[in-house]
Amino acid sequence: MALLEARNLHKTFRLGRTNTVHALRGVDVTIEAGEMVAIMGPSGSGKSTLMHVLGLLHEPDRGTTPAPVLAINGSDVLRQSDRARTQIRARELGFVFQSYNLVPTLSAVENVALAATYAGRGGRAGRNAALDSLELVGLADRAAHRPNQLSGGEQQRVAIARALVNEPRLVLGDEPTGNLDSARTAEVLGLLRRFNRERGQSLLIVTHDPEVGAACDRIISMRDGLVLDAGLLRAA
């Protein structure tokens, strides 16, 4: 059973009365446990939308035939309530964004602990898990710093620690190195690669950067809301 299986995903955005954008036009994606997969494609190809749909941040269009399917670990999440999907985001998924998206008023450890709290581990247990997670990304000594006291690379490592704190089945990255210089990119990429190799962490990364794509097991290529190549040949 695949870790994530998506069939016939469509996503239409209505921008005005006559202006609709078909960001996804029937996408199938399969991710196996332990894979590190890149989604690449030109701007507007639908790769970010795909990641948002797979990350349960957006719902795909309903009413298309055949009906869309989005199964995580075998259960179809499209049939579940917003509350249940929020819990799946908290427990089964981790997110790393291009612009870090840390809560500015919280320290590094509090940002990480927040994700643990949402997954049901509050208080001391959550804080300890957060400290362990920061240790993994090499930021134990920065735990008490606020995001504005950290460099871009450090902030992204805090975000990775936050994504990993609940030991999710899948970590989703939306241009995780997009705001970083090449040295920091190598650092963050190395970190993600290490978690994939050492801990079998499954990763799905949207990127423009061929270097990031090259570090992944396979590349899903997109254009105009469709998957051109699922990259399965190279994986095999």
Next chain:
Amino acid sequence: MMLARNLARRKLRTALTIIGITVGIWALVVFGALASKIDLLVSGAHDYFGNKVVVSSAAGGGGMFPLSSALVARAQVVDGVDVAYGEINTMVDHDAKQVGLPDEIVGLVAGSDRGRDTFPYRFAAGRPLGASDAATRNVVLGADLARKNGAAIGGTIRLRGVEFAIVGILEPTLTLPDSQAFLPMAAAQDLYVIDLPEDVVKSIVPSDTITHIVVYPTAGTDVEALSARLEAALPSVTTLTASEFDETIGATANLLSAIIVGVGLISLIVGGLSVVNTMAMSVNERTREIGIKRAIGGSRRRIVAELVAESGLIGLLGGLFGLGLGVLAVTLGNDAGRESGTALFTLTATTAISSVIFATVLGMAAGILPATHAARLDPVQALRHE
């Protein structure tokens, strides 16, 4: 902790909002204390009436027109009357302008109530008037009247230009007796006629003059029916009972209290709207943060709870500051009023506690709308918000 930090992000705005609530709660506390004082006076007067019937001249004059003391004997034989006795009741100074109860002269024959007056008079100093005081110019003073005049046992006080020796001072009762001076009947009659118009004086005999007849019913007598019988049996009199008092004075006082509390509530609602505004702005600024929290698994309910707790804290702080200022205002006001013998405010624990709870609930209610709106935002759009 996190709550406080979020509030501290926009110090000025949070402070202004808290001040808005503070002013509202301050008004509610002060006005509430004023209303409580009025209620206390009214209920005190009700207790003071007890089950007695007070008969006075139907001619009006605030019940201070003269009656002949011969009517007492006629009242005594009305069916259902246990004890009836005459009393003089008149203002010390008819022109005095003062807040609260006017100073009054009460003249009575000691012991004429035959033990039926059960109002709990307690003496701070001295003694009650007795039969031996009948021909003297001795006086017992109510607590406010004594304090206002700096009176002490053995000292004297001038009432309508006549000097009286102070033999007793009462403890505060929080109602009518506090501003009353109790005189022997004869002395009171002398004072009473001083101010009457000349043609009235010619038509009466001062030593036969009273202003009220106090009637205590026998056990089991219906007070309202008795007051009707008294009005029928005695010429041109009117009667007042505790329930009539409640209907007239009590109803007016309740209306006054309601208006006073209403003014406080309105100012609080204005304060509440400013919390809505603050929370709406604060939510808008934090749209992206709310998007982050939703994305990493924060439930809608949790987002709402967080924001509502924040606005509730604004309400609570405003409530506590408002209560503090209110207590200060009430205390200073009462201290200032004490000089003139009028404590304007009674701050009850109920008023204090309920106003703080009200402020907190108001703050929370004000936060609900912006918070639910925030929780319904699309996480992806919220994340793109700058």
